Amino acid sequence: xxxxxxxLSGPINGALACASVAVCGVATWRARATLGEKQxxxxxxxxxxxxxxxxLNFPVAGGTSGHFLGAAMAALLLGPLNACLVxxxxxxVQCFLFADGGMTALGANVFNMGVVGALCGGIxxxxxxxxxxxxxxxxxxxxxxxxxxxxxxxxxxxxxELAFSGTVPLKVVLPAMLGVHxxxxxxEGLITCAVxxxxxxxxxxxxxxxPRAAEPA
Amino acid sequence: MKTWILAGAFLALSLALAYFVAPHASESxxxxxxxxxxxxxxxxxxxxxxxxxxxxPDYKFPGVGDEKRATSLxxxxxxxxxxxxxxxxxxxxxxxxxxxx
Numbered sequence: 001x002x003x004x005x006x007x008l009s010g011p012i013n014g015a016l017a018c019a020s021v022a023v024c025g026v027a028t029w030r031a032r033a034t035l036g037e038k039q040x041x042x043x044x045x046x047x048x049x050x051x052x053x054x055x056l057n058f059p060v061a062g063g064t065s066g067h068f069l070g071a072a073m074a075a076l077l078l079g080p081l082n083a084c085l086v087x088x089x090x091x092x093v094q095c096f097l098f099a100d101g102g103m104t105a106l107g108a109n110v111f112n113m114g115v116v117g118a119l120c121g122g123i124x125x126x127x128x129x130x131x132x133x134x135x136x137x138x139x140x141x142x143x144x145x146x147x148x149x150x151x152x153x154x155x156x157x158x159x160x161e162l163a164f165s166g167t168v169p170l171k172v173v174l175p176a177m178l179g180v181h182x183x184x185x186x187x188e189g190l191i192t193c194a195v196x197x198x199x200x201x202x203x204x205x206x207x208x209x210x211p212r213a214a215e216p217a
Numbered sequence: 218m219k220t221w222i223l224a225g226a227f228l229a230l231s232l233a234l235a236y237f238v239a240p241h242a243s244e245s246x247x248x249x250x251x252x253x254x255x256x257x258x259x260x261x262x263x264x265x266x267x268x269x270x271x272x273x274p275d276y277k278f279p280g281v282g283d284e285k286r287a288t289s290l291x292x293x294x295x296x297x298x299x300x301x302x303x304x305x306x307x308x309x310x311x312x313x314x315x316x317x318x
Contacts, residue, residue, distance in 0.1 A: 001249045004262035031310045040311060041224035044304030045231075051299040052231035055239040055276060055292055057247060064251040065243035086303060093299050098291065099274035103267040158249060168258050176256060180248040203223055 003109055005102030009165035017107025023115050024088050027081035046074045047086045066184030071117025072150040073192040076209040080122030087114025112157045117150030140193045147192040148185035155181035228300055235292025240285035
């Protein structure tokens with residue numbers, strides 16, 4: 001879903017760059033106060049894994065491929081704001097070293113593939129969990145749902161940006177983007193659940209979104 | 218320290234995926250590219266990129282003739298780079314707190 005240069009208008013690119021910089025600024029400010037020492041390797045690990053798995057395009061219907069985004073996974077593993085920082089790092093490396101995603105659209109890409117999935121995914125997961133039993137299965141089920149939504153939500157944001165930029169009418173691009181990303185989102189959900197299941201099995205204390213009932217609030 | 222072991226295991230998995238699997242990933246256009254193609258706005262993105270100094274465009278390590286190998290090496294470089302960058306940024310953020318106000 002990496003937007004190249006030229007798809008979005010200057011004002012749209014500028015507005016989204018401002019939004020992404022603002023979110024990353026808040027995330028940095030928060031991390032200075034709250035980031036724990038044991039999260040240092042977790043941030044590196046999440047970024048490295050997301051970079052690797054984003055390279056693995058899998059085929060979906062009709063000569064199209066899709067890949068993992070990772071924002072929802074990172075949000076549950078590290079917290080939503082830390083996830084925004086990791087996504088921004090990954091997307092910046094992809095843009096500047098590998099020419100994936102345009103430099104002028106970097107803010108938009110961080111917004112669509114990072115901020116939308118990490119913030120909405122993280123918050124929505126918390127909301128969904130309040131009505132579910134506090135079991136690992138319910139946790140992972142909710143993770144699957146928000147991962148799917150993070151991809152579909154990012155695709156919807158992308159469609160609106162393209163429409164507001166005057167590139168393509170909304171009624172043409174929105175159904176097309178939602179349709180293909182509804183399938184890609186299933187892959188996203190599976191990978192997110194697999195990773196969270198492994199980390200929950202090995203070190204549940206490292207999963208920020210996992211409610212640690214044993215610990216005092 | 219056990220956190221570093223878990224992180225190391227995921228790093229090893231990521232390196233292996235980038236090296237062994239990335240060269241065999243689907244080459245079909247991704248969701249957005251396909252929509253751009255079908256809806257006729259793909260050419261809008263085909264001008265000169267704003268940033269022209271990418272050392273490994275399209276995940277092809279420079280100076281490697283074999284395309285699959287070039288992708289493997291670009292993947293390794295990217296995974297290692299992001300890992301170091303991620304840990305580095307996180308380390309700096311935890312350090313700053315320890316510094317006197």
